Amino acid sequence: MSDRTDTPEGTEALLTRTQSAGNGPGNPEVAADASASKAGKIPFMKHESAMLHVTGRALYIDDMPEPKGLLHVVPGLSAKPHARLVSIDLDAVRALPGVVRVITAQDIPGENQTSPVHAHDEPLLATDLVQHVGQPIFAVVATERAIARRAVRLARIVYEELPAVLDIDSALENGGALVWRPLTMERGAVEPALEAAPRRLKGRVTIGGQEHFYLEGQVAMAQPGEAGEMRVWSSTQHPSETQHLVASVLGRPHHLVTTEIRRMGGGFGGKESQANGCACLAALAAELTGQAAKMRLDRDDDMVITGKRHDFRVDYEVGFTDQGDILAVDMQLAARCGWSADLSGPVTDRALFHADNAYFYPDVRFRSLALKTNTQSNTAFRGFGGPQGIVAAERVIEEIAFATGRDPLDIRLRNVYGTGTRDVTPYHMVVEDSISDLVMTQLAERCAYRARRDALRAFNATSRSLRKGIALTPVKFGISFTATHYNQAGALVHVYTDGSVQVNHGGTEMGQGLHTKMVQIVMSEFGLDAQNVRITATTTGKVPNTSATAASSGADLNGMAVLDAVSQIKARMVTFAAEKWQVTPEAIRFTPEGVRIGESLVPFRDLVWQVYFARISLSASGFYKTPKISWDAATGRGRPFYYFAYGAACAEVTLDLLTGENTIDRVDILHDAGQSLNADIDIGQIEGAFVQGAGWLTTEELVWDKEGRLRTHAPSTYKIPACSDRPAIFNVTLLEDAPNREATIYRSKAVGEPPLVHGVAVLHALSDAIASLDGYRHCPGLDAPATPERLLRTIMQVQARAAQGEPS
Structure with missing residues (x-):
């Protein structure tokens, strides 16, 4: 949990900032550093609308x-x-x-x-x-x-x-009209590196969309x-x-x-x-x-x-060593974007940003094609192109693992980002905080991955109609809008004379608990309980020119803006109290029991009343902009992300070879949320994101007919996961003792989009189960969504290859 502003160091920093900036918004980075150094913990709070939700009184x-x-x-x-x-x-x-x-x-x-x-x-x-x-x-x-x-x-x-052009293949066959400019990210010399590689292979993975x-x-x-x-x-x-x-x-x-x-x-x-x-x-x-x-x-x-998640066709070529070390990757990511640009440009850009996932490619080239089609205009979807890029990265890992006869986890660990010569992304950003090897290793030990993998292979050796599979996959997800100007937020905080507080900010609440976290920040800073802090509807009449609540940046941006507003009010109150009680600012602390002013304990409400009578403003507008980031699309270089969020998932499945039906037997997730603002909400987000990601890659299939009509246009024809589709055993843990090294709100990390990628483990576990049919000699090439029909087709292809006795 995060720290709270109640130490002399925090108060002194707030005073210094206010004195240098006047009564207007100051430098949010200073406020963040002050809060990050404080003692104490942010108070726990259940979802601010939980009771309204369960009683049906929440107004939509x-x-x-x-x-x-x-x-x-x-x-x-x-x-x-x-x-x-x-x-x-x-x-x-x-x-x-x-x-x-x-x-x-x-x-x-x-x-x-x-x-x-x-x-x-x-x-x-x-x-x-x-x-x-x-x-x-x-x-x-x-x-x-x-x-x-x-x-x-x-x-x-x-x-x-x-x-009419309706899909990626026909779009490419008809000239490949684009809705957005293509983007290339390149580092090193790809062709020579591929030519010199001891081993190389080509492949293609297709990835479906999602409603x-x-x-x-x-x-x-x-x-x-x-x-x-x-x-x-x-x-x-x-x-x-x-x-x-x-x-x-x-x-x-x-x-x-x-x-x-x-x-x-x-x-x-x-x-x-x-x-x-x-x-x-x-x-x-x-x-x-x-x-x-x-x-x-x-x-x-x-x-x-309305548009959907973009479906992709990714063509790749990779050069590698006999031990599975990646030497070079060349990848083209083509997306069905629909009839208009919408957000397809940024989505396809982000697919490139994440086509490395957690892995370092010594020589690399990524290219995007945002293809125009006569279908709905595809748009933002949780992960914003990142999950599609990660699916492509994990297919490359899987190909190398089968080609070298090694455990995919070992190939993953061999190629993760490190420090020094293995820390530069394809877009030339230095990865300063890579912990993918730590997260994967910890999770593998906690869930007994290797022992379970051996047991599943023993089961598969004697089972005729059921096969089991297991996979452990990581996620490295960049946090920030790649459109740099969106990385800003505002907030408005009012303290009323009865000691109650009203908070407004530019973020929107869609069930993810953003408003709850904003209330917790105010509670922590003023030492109040939840009854005395009220969040109000997001409105352009209070906070103008806001960014979308997207890119997993809602708490990062708006939390810092709220903190800035609160810090201004606190600094005014501290200055007043220090003069009235004749104490130093360092002797003033805001606690749940009241405001400690030297040896005195003054109720927050009483101090507010006195500040009001002294004609000191108890309202402030806060602002924050993310530091350190930049991006130049023309060169394909920059630092588009403030930091990365990490995690790993291990999934175990059972596949029926006769029907293609399957179950997710067990899932273990270890996820990096930094110093979590609210562990319960974050774990809930991880659980929901995993199920949504697994649904995208297994059960959810979009189908258009030859006349361009969407045939999966209702719950009767489009299958999202049901309660019975969740893992029978589902263990979700937050990475401990891992505060964000960057000055985010209380050193937390974003949790909205990254955990959706954990669903990729299910796709690879199904692939592992199918691979057992020919003695794990070939990559099954399982595409997404892995519906029962696609699973059966892949099963028959692998069985036919095994019957022909193709060499590995």
């Missing part, structure tokens, strides 16, 4: 009381993947009783554009061209949602169909105000971007639009950019009718309209 947007005269918006969608709009007849739509307005692109007063990266390739409503099945063409505004849903089906649209499947779908409600004001409640991970795009669509300045979100029912990246369409259409309907309007997509429409 669709639970909010509906304003009088609320209208409902439903979009009319394209039925073709690529076509020109010849004619659109909406007379029957308008004639349906209850329809108030039908909106087309011509009704937009501002810009018909919702691109989150200023690519100007994502119209809110299509005009003359549609580029995927499910693209909104118009919207119906009606008195009831059911009426609007009936009305959209009455539209008569004539299309002139155009050739976000948040419990709360896309939803927004907008209410017009006076003098052009528009207030929007949106289930969004990026309130400022939603504010900016609503303002752009309405053709007005940002200060007339306020976006608010108290909580989301899940996001996983699917609401970072793709919540904007709902918010913009709801606001547009409210603008054109003068009445409040709400847009809530049902599950089918949500899945048909």
Whole structure:
């Protein structure tokens, strides 16, 4: 657990910072260092909305009381993947009783554009061209949602169909049109190194996409105000971007639009950019009718309209020694991105950033291709391309292990990042904190990996229809937005005269416990209990120009901004108390019992009251920007990450050779959270992330037909893991005595995205089980998702190869 500001050293640092910076925000790095050196621990707190969640009293947007005269918006969608709009007849739509307005692109007063990266390739409503099945063409505004849903089906649209590109292979065959510039990361001389390598091999791994499947779908409600004001409640991970795009669509300045979100029912990246369409259409309907309007997509429409995790095809070549030492890697990562850029550029970039995972490549070249296809515009998803790059890295390790006849864990340990000559990434960042070997070694010992592997091989030698597999895989995950300007955050803290505190910050709560951690920081700094600290809804009206809650940086960024605001208030209180009680600032400490001022113990509330009467501000705006980071996409070099989070997972599975069905028998995870802000929340995040990662790589399959229609568009056709799919034995442990070496909030580390990668262990355990069919002589080449059907196909391929007696 982390330390709290209650020692003289911490107080002196706060005073020094305030004296040098005046009454405004100071240097957050100083505040972080002060807090990191303090004694004591951050107080424990359960999830701040836990009771509301379990009693059903937590309000989501669709639970909010509906304003009088609320209208409902439903979009009319394209039925073709690529076509020109010849004619659109909406007379029957308008004639349906209850329809108030039908909106087309011509009704937009501002810009018909919702691109989150200023690519100007994502119209809110299509005009003359549609580029995927499910693209909104118009919207119906009606008195009831059911009426609007009936009305959209009455539209008569004539299309002139155009050739459609639906997947990675066809995109490459048709010239490989891109939605974003390609990126190359290179260090050393790859071709000569491959030529000189004692052994080399080529391969390909395909990696499927993933539906976000948040419990709360896309939803927004907008209410017009006076003098052009528009207030929007949106289930969004990026309130400022939603504010900016609503303002752009309405053709007005940002200060007339306020976006608010108290909580989301899940996001996983699917609401970072793709919540904007709902918010913009709801606001547009409210603008054109003068009445409040709400847009809530049902599950089918949500899945048909919105993008997914990018699926990838990775082609690789690797040179290595007979002992399994990697000498050179050449890798091309091609992604199906959909019809518009969305966030595909940063996603494919991050896939390259993580295509080394925990391993040092002496000579290396990575290249990305962000391919345009006539499918939904794929978007952010927990891990943001990183997991796909890591899957590719682990396939390379697996190939080498089978080629050399060695345990994959030994190959992993031989090639991990170290110090000195083995510490530079393909993007020329020095890895200063590599602990992958430590984490893997500790986990292997704790879970008896080697003994269990021997036992499983003995089982497989005599079992006819069931095979068992085991794998231990690491994760090294970079923490920071690779878009450097997003690495900033703001906060607003008010201390009221009764001693209670209100906190607001730019991050959003989607169940991950971000708000809880922010409350804990305030409790720790002021010595208060949870009843006296209140977090309020995230709103652009309190904290402007915020970054998305993404990239696992929510607690890092917003926690430091909250700390900065609190530190300013504390410094003012300390200065006042030192003068009034005639003590040194070092003699003042904030404790759970009250504020210790020399020999006196003053209740926090009493001191606040006296500070107020002295006309000293008890409110502060905090700010933080991540230090040390930089990135130059043109050269493929820089330090895009402030630090790395580490971990390892060991998975054991049982595979039925006759059906392809399988179970996860046991999973052991050792994860690096630094000095955890809240161990219970962090462990919960790790457990959930693992299950989501394992689901992505095993059960969750996206299928489009030849007409570009998504066939897996509902729970009936898309299989996320169920309770029965969780490991029978599930051990999750946080790495002990491992504070972050960088000055993060209380020396903690991010926990949102990195643990999703632990699901990779399940994919490799299934591969290990299949490999037993030919005596572990060949890499099975198991692609993802490893559904029962794909497992059966791979099983038959390995059995056929074994029957032919192919040499290893």
